[in-house]
Amino acid sequence: MADIYDTFRDIGIIPVVAIEDASKAADLAHALVKGGLPASEVTFRTACAAEAIEAMIKAEPNMLVGAGTVLNVEQAERAVKAGAKFIVSPGYNPDVVDWCIKNNIPTMPGISNPSEITACINKGVTHLKLFPAERKGGYKIIDDFGGPFPQCTFMPTGGVTTENVGEYAKRKNILCMGGTWMVKKPLIEGEKWDEITQICKDAVKAMHNFHIDHMGINAKNEEEAKEIAKQFELFGFASKFGNSSIFASEQVEIMKQNGRGTCGHISMVCNNVERALAFLKPYGFSPVMETAKWMGKENASPLKVVYLDKEVGGFAIHLKRA
Numbered sequence: 560m561a562d563i564y565d566t567f568r569d570i571g572i573i574p575v576v577a578i579e580d581a582s583k584a585a586d587l588a589h590a591l592v593k594g595g596l597p598a599s600e601v602t603f604r605t606a607c608a609a610e611a612i613e614a615m616i617k618a619e620p621n622m623l624v625g626a627g628t629v630l631n632v633e634q635a636e637r638a639v640k641a642g643a644k645f646i647v648s649p650g651y652n653p654d655v656v657d658w659c660i661k662n663n664i665p666t667m668p669g670i671s672n673p674s675e676i677t678a679c680i681n682k683g684v685t686h687l688k689l690f691p692a693e694r695k696g697g698y699k700i701i702d703d704f705g706g707p708f709p710q711c712t713f714m715p716t717g718g719v720t721t722e723n724v725g726e727y728a729k730r731k732n733i734l735c736m737g738g739t740w741m742v743k744k745p746l747i748e749g750e751k752w753d754e755i756t757q758i759c760k761d762a763v764k765a766m767h768n769f770h771i772d773h774m775g776i777n778a779k780n781e782e783e784a785k786e787i788a789k790q791f792e793l794f795g796f797a798s799k800f801g802n803s804s805i806f807a808s809e810q811v812e813i814m815k816q817n818g819r820g821t822c823g824h825i826s827m828v829c830n831n832v833e834r835a836l837a838f839l840k841p842y843g844f845s846p847v848m849e850t851a852k853w854m855g856k857e858n859a860s861p862l863k864v865v866y867l868d869k870e871v872g873g874f875a876i877h878l879k880r881a
């Protein structure tokens with residue numbers, strides 16, 4: 560079974576739900592799944608939170624449903640009894656953390672400064688919620704935390720939106736992002752399920768931020784590659800010689816030999832290659848692992864570049880981390 564934290568990373572955005580009427584939970588779950596966000600942090604700010612967790616799991620058994628705003632052990636117990644797969648808190652409460660560790664329940668305590676992070680690390684808890692993210696410095700503070708706390712990954716919530724989710728998503732010490740922006744109270748109360756689905760889809764698109772940065776041309780050999788590069792120089796595209804290819808500016812890569820793709824290749828940039836692969840898997844795309852390049856040490860995540868096994872319009876596609 561996949562590690563639950565890999566599932567957080569792969570889904571990428573965890574909708575933070577405050578629901579007043581548990582009878583709406585099933586429709587909400589369907590709307591989120593349809594929008595590409597099969598996850599929910601159901602907050603214990605409302606009386607029916609436990610009931611809503613149960614209803615969501617019943618409606619969408621494969622959804623990752625957990626509890627949020629868990630302030631004490633009693634709430635954690637109720638949440639897990641209702642089926643919650645994880646416990647999130649806005650702050651660091653050692654009792655809740657100890658209870659989760661003892662009961663083997665994944666937990667993300669809330670932190671907003673180095674002292675709280677240190678307390679969590681000393682409990683062996685390294686996946687943490689940054690709250691309130693935007694007010695505490697947003698992705699910049701997450702970059703800063705990466706220095707002294709390389710073992711930690713973060714789930715920022717508080718002020719995350721479709722506009723800034725992509726900036727968070729590209730950080731290497733971000734596990735996933737959280738927020739209420741796709742499940743605002745009026746949307747749930749007004750049963751605006753299609754609108755919720757659309758906001759989720761827009762958020763997913765912004766999170767990946769797929770865009771093309773270069774195209775690849777397949778030459779037969781080095782001589783032909785040089786000839787092609789010379790032609791691009793006419794347009795002012797300077798040649799940059801590499802081992803297996805020549806770049807004509809940043810936009811065109813001329814493969815010296817054995818270039819992939821019937822017509823060539825397209826370099827598709829995204830914010831996180833692992834998350835993009837998880838997104839593409841249901842559409843029948845798999846990575847060609849012998850083409851993988853990593854950000855750091857070989858075989859150690861995160862991936863930097865990897866080709867997909869299916870062509871699009873005659874072009875091989877490689878994903879490339881932004």
Ligand code: 3PG
Pocket residue numbers: 575602627628649690716717718719737738739740
């Ligand atoms: C939370 O409970 O995690 C935050 O209140 C979510 O913040 P947001 O409403 O700004 O998304």
